Amino acid sequence: MLRMCANRLVFMVVAGLLLLTFLFGLFHVIPGDPARLIAGDSAPEELVASIRNAYGLDLPLGVQYVAYMGKVLTGDFGVSNFSRQPVLSIVGPRLLNTAALAAWAMLFAMVVSLILGSISAMYWSGPLDKSVSIVSLIGICTPIFVTGIVAIYFFGVYLRWLPIGGMTTWRHYIMPVLILGFAQAAGFTRMVRACMIEALGRDFIVTARAKGVPQHTIVFKHALRNALLPIMTFFGLGLGSMLGGAAVAESIFNWPGLGRLMVDSILTRDLPLTQGCIFFFAMIFVLVNLVVDLLYRWVDPRLSHD
Amino acid sequence: MNRRINFIGASLITLCAMLAMPAMAQQPKPQYGGELVLTGQLDKTMFPGRNTDAQGMDVYLNSCETLVELTAEREIRPLLAESWSASADRKTMTFKLRQGVKFHDGTAFNAEAVAAVFNEALAKKFLYVSLLEGLQKVVADNEFQVSFQMSAPSAALLPNLAYRTMCIFSPTAYKAKGEEGLGSNIVGTGPFVQTEYTKGVSVLFKRNDKYWQKGKPYLDSIRILFVPDATTRLAMLESGDVDRVAGVPSFEVPRLTKEKTISLRTISSLQQHYVVINNQAKPLDDPKLRQALNYATDKAGIIKSVFAGTGATLSRAPTLSPGVFGFADMREPGKDTIFPFDLARARSMLKEAGYEDRNGDGFVEDAQGKVLSLKLYGRKAGVGDYEIAQLMKTFLEKLGIKIELVVLESATFSAALSVGPKDAKYDLAILSWTVPTADPDEPMMYMTHTKAWKPAGANRMFFSNPETDRLAELAHVESDPVKRAAVVRLWMAELLKLAPVIYLPTLNLTDATRSYVYGGVYLPANVYDGTSAWIDQTERKRQGINR
Numbered sequence: 001m002l003r004m005c006a007n008r009l010v011f012m013v014v015a016g017l018l019l020l021t022f023l024f025g026l027f028h029v030i031p032g033d034p035a036r037l038i039a040g041d042s043a044p045e046e047l048v049a050s051i052r053n054a055y056g057l058d059l060p061l062g063v064q065y066v067a068y069m070g071k072v073l074t075g076d077f078g079v080s081n082f083s084r085q086p087v088l089s090i091v092g093p094r095l096l097n098t099a100a101l102a103a104w105a106m107l108f109a110m111v112v113s114l115i116l117g118s119i120s121a122m123y124w125s126g127p128l129d130k131s132v133s134i135v136s137l138i139g140i141c142t143p144i145f146v147t148g149i150v151a152i153y154f155f156g157v158y159l160r161w162l163p164i165g166g167m168t169t170w171r172h173y174i175m176p177v178l179i180l181g182f183a184q185a186a187g188f189t190r191m192v193r194a195c196m197i198e199a200l201g202r203d204f205i206v207t208a209r210a211k212g213v214p215q216h217t218i219v220f221k222h223a224l225r226n227a228l229l230p231i232m233t234f235f236g237l238g239l240g241s242m243l244g245g246a247a248v249a250e251s252i253f254n255w256p257g258l259g260r261l262m263v264d265s266i267l268t269r270d271l272p273l274t275q276g277c278i279f280f281f282a283m284i285f286v287l288v289n290l291v292v293d294l295l296y297r298w299v300d301p302r303l304s305h306d
Numbered sequence: 307m308n309r310r311i312n313f314i315g316a317s318l319i320t321l322c323a324m325l326a327m328p329a330m331a332q333q334p335k336p337q338y339g340g341e342l343v344l345t346g347q348l349d350k351t352m353f354p355g356r357n358t359d360a361q362g363m364d365v366y367l368n369s370c371e372t373l374v375e376l377t378a379e380r381e382i383r384p385l386l387a388e389s390w391s392a393s394a395d396r397k398t399m400t401f402k403l404r405q406g407v408k409f410h411d412g413t414a415f416n417a418e419a420v421a422a423v424f425n426e427a428l429a430k431k432f433l434y435v436s437l438l439e440g441l442q443k444v445v446a447d448n449e450f451q452v453s454f455q456m457s458a459p460s461a462a463l464l465p466n467l468a469y470r471t472m473c474i475f476s477p478t479a480y481k482a483k484g485e486e487g488l489g490s491n492i493v494g495t496g497p498f499v500q501t502e503y504t505k506g507v508s509v510l511f512k513r514n515d516k517y518w519q520k521g522k523p524y525l526d527s528i529r530i531l532f533v534p535d536a537t538t539r540l541a542m543l544e545s546g547d548v549d550r551v552a553g554v555p556s557f558e559v560p561r562l563t564k565e566k567t568i569s570l571r572t573i574s575s576l577q578q579h580y581v582v583i584n585n586q587a588k589p590l591d592d593p594k595l596r597q598a599l600n601y602a603t604d605k606a607g608i609i610k611s612v613f614a615g616t617g618a619t620l621s622r623a624p625t626l627s628p629g630v631f632g633f634a635d636m637r638e639p640g641k642d643t644i645f646p647f648d649l650a651r652a653r654s655m656l657k658e659a660g661y662e663d664r665n666g667d668g669f670v671e672d673a674q675g676k677v678l679s680l681k682l683y684g685r686k687a688g689v690g691d692y693e694i695a696q697l698m699k700t701f702l703e704k705l706g707i708k709i710e711l712v713v714l715e716s717a718t719f720s721a722a723l724s725v726g727p728k729d730a731k732y733d734l735a736i737l738s739w740t741v742p743t744a745d746p747d748e749p750m751m752y753m754t755h756t757k758a759w760k761p762a763g764a765n766r767m768f769f770s771n772p773e774t775d776r777l778a779e780l781a782h783v784e785s786d787p788v789k790r791a792a793v794v795r796l797w798m799a800e801l802l803k804l805a806p807v808i809y810l811p812t813l814n815l816t817d818a819t820r821s822y823v824y825g826g827v828y829l830p831a832n833v834y835d836g837t838s839a840w841i842d843q844t845e846r847k848r849q850g851i852n853r
Contacts, residue, residue, distance in 0.1 A: 030718070031717070031718045031722070032715075032717030032718050032720065032721045033717075033721050033724065036720055036721065036724050037717060037720060038350075038356075039433060040358060040359075040433065043433065044436050044761075044762055044763055045760075045761035045762055046762075047435065047436060048724075048761075050431045082349060082350040082351065083349075083350060083351050083490075083505065084351055084356070084485060084486045084489055085486065085489070085490065085505065090505060090506075094506070149537055149541075152537075152538065152541045153541060156541055156542075156545045156547075157541050157544045157545045160545055160546070160850070163545075163547055164538060164541050164542045164545055164547050165531065165533055165538055165542050166507070166508075166531065251534060251535050251538075252535055252537075252538055253538070254532075254533045254534075254535065254538055254542075256504070260506070260534070264534070267715075267716060267717065268349060269717045
């Protein structure tokens with residue numbers, strides 16, 4: 001187990017460095033001059049050149065790359081081209097904000113989908129199953145910016161129950177978490193339902209029923225645990241789309257997270273900041289996959305012996 | 307009976323209140339206290355020398371003041387300078403400074419501080435130095451007198467010094483913290499002291515109790531929340547989470563007008579849209595053809611469909627909008643705009659330029675049968691840029707010109723339009739120009755002058771004309787306002803003859819404020835001055851807002 005964790009951590013670092021190299025190359029291939037964007041569209045070339053020089057943007061590509069990677073290896077991700085603040089000091093708080101949003105939304109999505117998916121499978125083809133299917137279909141088909149804006153106007157403007165933007169109090173969490181979580185729960189529910197239908201049709205369930213095991217024990221103890229492996233994979237993968245959705249939710253609910261920061265930094269060609277954002281996004285993704293792998297072993301102890 | 311008496315009594319009270327209201331509305335008495343919550347955007351540093359965007363100025367103007375100010379009425383008035391005078395050769399401008407003013411860090415505001423800021427701007431090439439062209443150095447003559455020494459006379463110096471980005475920050479704080487430090491904590495002499503800043507979230511300014519304008523400001527604090535999404539901003543205003551929103555989308559104006567708790571205010575901006583015409587690309591070097599493009603553009607149609615009829619107004623002069631020094635109505639008699647929409651006239655001018663539909667395919671060809679085809683660059687950014695690009699394609703295709711619309715992402719677009727004539731790939735491009743100092747010097751010397759061809763300046767048309775260059779240089783040094791205005795008028799008349807660009811509508815700015823907020827000034831540079839702003843606390847509570 002420890003060896004696996006060590007291997008995965010080494011893989012994480014290598015993947016991160018490769019990613020940074022790729023981003024560095026990409027930013028220098030696409031058109032757009034960061035110095036020009038800093039100086040403004042109308043700035044004279046002389047001024048743009050002085051900015052290019054001050055920020056080291058006029059150095060040969062190889063020199064810029066070596067200098068950048070050298071600093072990264074010591075934990076220095078450089079400074080933002082626009083705010084001139086260290087990238088880590090900008091990304092750090094934003095990363096925590098996104099993590100808080102994503103974690104709560106993920107928890108909500110998992111709990112809701114496990115309950116609704118299981119109930120749906122229990123009453124397969126019944127009216128309850130159909131209702132859950134319709135709701136989850138709506139959730140899958142409706143983009144976050146639609147549900148988000150509808151929720152803002154209904155709960156924020158019309159009823160004035162909830163604050164709209166920011167993350168000052170726990171009440172600020174409710175709308176973004178529920179909206180982001182609902183979008184994710186919709187897809188998860190269908191997956192849980194499918195896995196549970198398959199698990200409930202297996203021989204050991206028939207045996208349990210024949211032995212007179214109560215229905216809730218059959219569903220939540222026997223069937224659900226066996227259905228968990230594919231469900232967990234799906235939850236792990238779902239985190240990727242959750243982070244993508246978080247960027248949209250962050251813009252709508254004015255959540256000061258990493259997604260919003262990343263989009264802004266790409267649009268302004270703030271290379272150090274973009275690299276920092278994507279690097280930490282990728283690290284979250286790799287870490288979650290590591291956690292999912294560890295959970296596999298907990299759910300199915302046979303894997304530990306392989 | 308009692309009910310009737312009650313009704314009559316109530317009606318009389320209401321009537322009296324209604325009669326009294328206009329008088330009260332004219333002379334509301336400012337109240338002290340309260341926090342005004344605004345929305346803004348600050349992607350860059352707060353250091354004025356490295357952020358000249360309107361969004362940046364809108365934030366740091368609360369703390370940092372200029373020597374002179376440009377008012378909402380477009381007048382230059384004293385601020386930190388009490389008076390000014392020019393030397394006989396007009397190469398030196400001397401300012402007498404206000405005494406007894408202190409920076410928020412407790413240090414004294416004096417001539418040395420002013421000289422230190424501007425000399426540092428020249429040495430470190432702050433982003434606004436291009437506006438100080440010709441400034442050699444700034445000298446502190448005595449404690450409260452400072453001189454700006456120029457290599458040549460410049461009539462634009464004074465209006466340029468009113469540009470909010472040229473505010474005087476504390477040199478002591480600058481020495482201690484550097485650009486980076488002031489970038490997150492600006493220290494000036496303004497009505498509010500910056501006390502908190504969370505990047506991407508908010509900034510808080512608290513009342514400066516030692517402010518030099520006695521009795522001001524009225525507010526305890528101003529909090530600016532950074533909200534990038536326009537829909538969210540409006541929702542926050544409607545729910546009472548914030549008190550003011552700038553840049554209200556035009557299509558939201560009719561709905562918000564009906565809201566009794568929200569006051570809308572529309573002002574004319576200093577920003578005019580235009581289509582860059584690459585004057586060096588044949589056949590666009592022919593003024594006749596460029597005029598034809600202007601006449602074929604339905605400006606009223608653009609205002610109606612892109613700006614909901616209220617977000618922009620028809621331009622009355624080339625480049626300059628009302629309020630800019632030297633602005634004059636340059637329309638033909640009886641016409642609603644310069645180059646009024648006239649497709650027949652455009653077609654006839656195109657014919658004079660040698661283009662007509664010779665084979666009946668709907669497109670115009672030259673004598674050799676070559677179809678006139680142009681590349682129009684646009685981007686999905688700014689207010690209506692993309693929509694205008696689509697309309698321009700339609701207008702010009704109606705004229706018979708084949709248009710290839712190239713839509714680029716913002717940074718790519720910026721790069722494509724920052725090159726010299728040899729590298730320029732565009733024939734036409736949608737842009738807008740702003741004259742934030744309300745002085746014509748920048749458009750004359752820096753946007754249309756031959757010396758300002760990209761990449762050196764901002765002349766992306768590669769327009770060159772000896773007469774407009776001469777007039778621009780004349781206006782640059784002329785100190786007599788009457789003579790200077792006459793020169794500016796001649797310059798505009800030349801532009802109308804030569805049509806270096808396609809002139810489009812002038813943008814309006816609309817802000818929405820909760821109806822209990824009074825006194826704040828919305829300036830044409832799209833910034834909000836909260837020095838005189840105040841909140842009617844009773845009305846705010848009545849509206850159920852208890853922040």
